[in-house]
Amino acid sequence: MPNYRAPRRDIQFVMHEVLAMADHYQTLPGGEDIDAEMIDAILEEAAKFSENVLAPINAAGDEQGCSWNDGEVTTPSGFKEAYAQFVEGGWPSISHSTDLGGQGLPESLGTMINELSGTANWSWSMYPGLSHGAMNTIEAHGTEEQKRQYLLPLVEGRWTGTMCLTESHCGTDLGLLRTKAESQADGSYAITGTKIFISAGEHDMVDNIVHIVLARLPDAPQGTKGISLFIVPKFDVNKDGSLGDRNQVKCGSLEHKMGIHGNATCVMNFDGATGYLIGPANKGLNCMFTFMNTARIGTAAQGLCSAEGAFQGALEYTKERLQMRSLTGPIAPEKPADPIIVHPDVRRMLLTAKSFAEGGRMLVYYLSQLNDTIKRNANSDGAKEAEILLSLLTPIAKAFMTETGLESANLGMQCFGGHGYIREHGMEQIVRDARISTIYEGTTGIQALDLLGRKVLMTQGESLKAFTKKIHQFCKAEAENEAMAEFIKPLIAANKEWGELTVKVGMAAVKDRNEVGAASVDYLMYSGYVTQAYFFARAAKVAQDALVGDTSEADFYNAKLFTARFFFVRLLPRIQAHATTMLAGADTLQGLDEEHFRF
Structure with missing residues (x-):
């Protein structure tokens, strides 16, 4: 398995020298106390957690996968304990408002942490990663009561969140979804339907899971204009914040997947489950884009993680693997052959992965910088420009970075020759884990249509x-x-x-x-x-x-x-x-x- 080492100096180069993040933070309300030393301190602690806690359980998580028993899901060995350390360290709350129990730091610092945890163990990182989208959606569109009930435990990491969009017959075309929501006398809704491909939909790491669910009201218009959004908790939440009865939502099965085995990808059955409308009726897709845009930037980061992980693993191996002599003469005459890193084609593969990792890092951190400006300086002229740029660059980052991340993973595996194809070295896991990234949160084709059709030609x-x-x-x-x-x-x-x-x-x-x-x-x-x-x-x-x-x-x-x-x-x-x-x-x-x- 590749011996992950956080690219501390490379991250510092992007944060301090290319993007001048410390200066950027001085322009944000609440960011005045953040300097380079604080950024480096957060980087160092996140790097240690990723290297020492998450990376060692990555291969075992892939081998074991998640197990299902009568609707209950058990995560691989060490995942639950790692999550407890994650919560104890205060990492889930770092980029959320102090009014909601968070630490009030900008989201771009969270992006840095996500890169580190994601490269060390992508399957594990998806559990807290999905929660951020749920939190952002509730914060942006929820009522004050919904924020009070759900945000604090989500921010603290005691609960996690999901988004439940996809159904077996509709995929990306959400206008065809059939999950229905029926109004109840107490103001809640009974949610009935089946959702598939729900990442982290059921697991044993927290006491409650908050599902953000798209469903259709009985009198709703057809198509995407008739979709509403609902909060559906695994356990009902009492007014005092304590947990009540188990809701009528259950994991029907786990998907048998090519990769990300350590993350529970679930079929979720809603059998008249109690749900609560979030945002206006029939405007659910508009509200869900808050979640989806967060997820798309997060998925772009997976492309970075795939490229970085593949590069690190291949670099270490190619320095040690001896095969043939350099075309210009022996480089290591004291050895029976030269290390393969001397060969031009191996250099080509290494430098391609290196380039896509470093280029992707600059792009996704820049997106997080734009996001900071939008969220913290919402009424400024800079925020208006940032919103236009983020809208344009998000589909580019999601699709381009995942495609090149997958290319990098394949090249990293290629550097190992036949050894890359077996599990021992862990490179084939990176390929399998990377493959889904070009598909979920909108395929490359969907992102391309969004970019050219909506973001460019329609403007x-x-x-x-x-x-x-x-x-x-x-x-x-x-x-x-x-x-x-x-x-x-x-x-x-x-x-x-x-x-x-x-x-x-x-x-x-x-x-x-x-x-x-x-x-x-x-x-x-x-x-x-x-x-x-x-x-x-x-x-x-x-x-x-x-x-x-x-x-x-x-x-x-x-x-x-x-x-x-x-x-x-x-x-x-x-x-x-x-x-x-x-x-x-x-x-x-x-x-x-x-x-x-x-x-």
């Missing part, structure tokens, strides 16, 4: 312009800096082409709306590469400035420059293939009649 490109303008401003500021030319020139060209391609796809879509679907995934991947190129250019600028000064970390900053160069010359050119295929036309996909498809 006449205004949301895209908000981000391409930032890239343009950065490039303009560095235009006369010869040391940055290798990054700025290709970034200017890609940024310009991004806008031109958008216009071309939009014009084609006027004639045939299928052009949007035909171009969307290539458009999203193109967008992801250009977005990460922008952050690598920023990282290169920071590294160059540090090297000009008096630094004791020249090796670190030179490695940053090398990785940025690798991204620009080896990965960014992929955009040309995406540009070609996105303009190939819908006819190349739609022109074959269904009956002419062959086995």
Whole structure:
């Protein structure tokens, strides 16, 4: 199993040098006392917990999985104890309001913690991870009584939360859902239906689980306009906050999955379960997007975790594995063969995973920075811009980072050769765990349609312009800096082409709306590469400035420059293939009649 070590210096580089988080926190109400030392202290404690508590139970959790018995679910050995330590350390409450029992720190600090725990043990991290979306939804849309009843135990980590959307017949098309909600005399609702693929839907780590459930009222309009949102607790909650009777919601079975075995993915049966309307009737999907957007950023982080975990495991192995001699002559003549890290193709795989981990880290931490501004400075001009940018970049981050995280996991496994295919080294687990990330919280295709159709074309490109303008401003500021030319020139060209391609796809879509679907995934991947190129250019600028000064970390900053160069010359050119295929036309996909498809 890979010996996980938290990338402390890399995280500090992003937090302190690229994004200037300490300065950012000074602009936020309640963030005035947060400085670099506090950030580093939180990073260190979270790193120790992830390395020493979560990583050691990752492989065993995958081997054991969860067990089901008459609706009750038992988590793998050590999971429950690790969660108790997590709660005791105050980690669930770190990014929530002090009025709700939290510590009042910005959510971006929670993102840093999520990366560490997620890379160490993704299956375990999903249990507290789902709770944040439930908390955000109740905080944003719940009544004062609902907040009083549910938020404190959720914030403290005594309870966990889920979101219950999917049904076997509808998947992403939630307008087809059949779960029904019938009004009761006491103002509650009886919820009846079956939900599938519910992560952390049932487990033994807490006393109560709060399900956020989509259901349809009897007189509701058809489609997505007739969906309402409900709080359905595993145990009823008395007015004094104590637990009452067991509600009529039960885990019918566990899904038999390719990966994330340590997390309970449940079929949940609601048999007239008591639920409480949250938000306006028939506006449930609008309210649920609070949860879904939180989950999408969290899933983007899984792409980062997959790339980081694969890179670490492969790097350690390739330094030790001896095979063949370097093409330029023996590198380790005292040994029977050279370590495989000397071979160019192994370097290609390692550097690809390294690039996607470091680029993904900059992007997802930037999203969390935008989220801080939106939540803490809601009425400021900066918040309005941040909301536009977050809306545009969320589908890019979710889809691009999970696709490249999966690619990195496969490359990490490839570095091991045949040893990567067996369980002993743990690399195949990373691949299996990573595979779901491109599917849940909206597949890559769904995210691509959201990006191109809703976020770009439906805004006449205004949301895209908000981000391409930032890239343009950065490039303009560095235009006369010869040391940055290798990054700025290709970034200017890609940024310009991004806008031109958008216009071309939009014009084609006027004639045939299928052009949007035909171009969307290539458009999203193109967008992801250009977005990460922008952050690598920023990282290169920071590294160059540090090297000009008096630094004791020249090796670190030179490695940053090398990785940025690798991204620009080896990965960014992929955009040309995406540009070609996105303009190939819908006819190349739609022109074959269904009956002419062959086995």
